[in-house]
Amino acid sequence: MSVGKVHETINNFFFFPIICLLAFVLKIKMDLIFSFSFGWLFATFIFSPDMDIRPKKSLGPFRHIFAPYSFLFRHRGISHSLLFGTLTRLIYMALLMVLFQGIYLFFLGKLQGLHLGSWKSALFYFNNTFLPSEEFYLVSFAFFGMAAADFCHYFMDFLYSIMQKIKR
Numbered sequence: 001m002s003v004g005k006v007h008e009t010i011n012n013f014f015f016f017p018i019i020c021l022l023a024f025v026l027k028i029k030m031d032l033i034f035s036f037s038f039g040w041l042f043a044t045f046i047f048s049p050d051m052d053i054r055p056k057k058s059l060g061p062f063r064h065i066f067a068p069y070s071f072l073f074r075h076r077g078i079s080h081s082l083l084f085g086t087l088t089r090l091i092y093m094a095l096l097m098v099l100f101q102g103i104y105l106f107f108l109g110k111l112q113g114l115h116l117g118s119w120k121s122a123l124f125y126f127n128n129t130f131l132p133s134e135e136f137y138l139v140s141f142a143f144f145g146m147a148a149a150d151f152c153h154y155f156m157d158f159l160y161s162i163m164q165k166i167k168r
Contacts, residue, residue, distance in 0.1 A: 007153050011044040014152055035138040039145025047089055047146070049080050049153050065096060080154055086147045 019037060022028045028036075046059065051066055053075050059066065069092050073079040078088055 007048065007050065007156060008044055010156050011040070011149050011152050015040060015044075018148065031134075032137060032141045035141040036145035036148075039142035039147075040149040041145075042142075043086070043146035043149035043153075047093070049085050049089075049150050050075075051079070051089065066092075076157065080157065082151065082154060085154070086143065086150050090143070090146075 015037075018040075019033060022033050022036060023030070051069055053070060069089070072092075073088065079085050081088075
């Protein structure tokens with residue numbers, strides 16, 4: 001299957017019917033549908049499972065940031081896993097964000113003030129303010145949107161593999 005274009009086209013084909021299903025059949029709130037849509041489109045055009053082949057040219061100068069991902073994960077390995085594919089890319093992105101924030105804080109001279117107690121208080125704050133809130137549901141639906149777009153990608157790879165085996 002050609003890299004990217006076929007997957008993007010198929011994901012675009014399924015995007016509108018899935019959004020209609022969420023809105024009109026399941027009666028999901030509009031802000032959650034927007035969050036799901038963001039996740040779907042983000043996973044389709046920017047953060048697809050094929051980032052393990054090579055980062056997309058559409059990322060411009062940021063594609064070099066994702067080059068290590070393609071070295072860490074082989075194609076159709078864990079990055080194409082239904083359970084862990086989306087999660088590995090999100091963990092990679094989170095680690096990059098922590099790295100860049102650490103570098104930023106280091107250059108500001110504020111990194112030496114962090115200690116274990118501040119991490120515990122940050123975790124306590126996260127558990128008591130973020131998890132039971134509306135933001136938790138928005139982030140969850142964005143993740144579900146990414147996972148659904150990835151599932152569509154995996155399913156097309158699966159069908160393509162079967163068609164290749166039948167041709168032989």
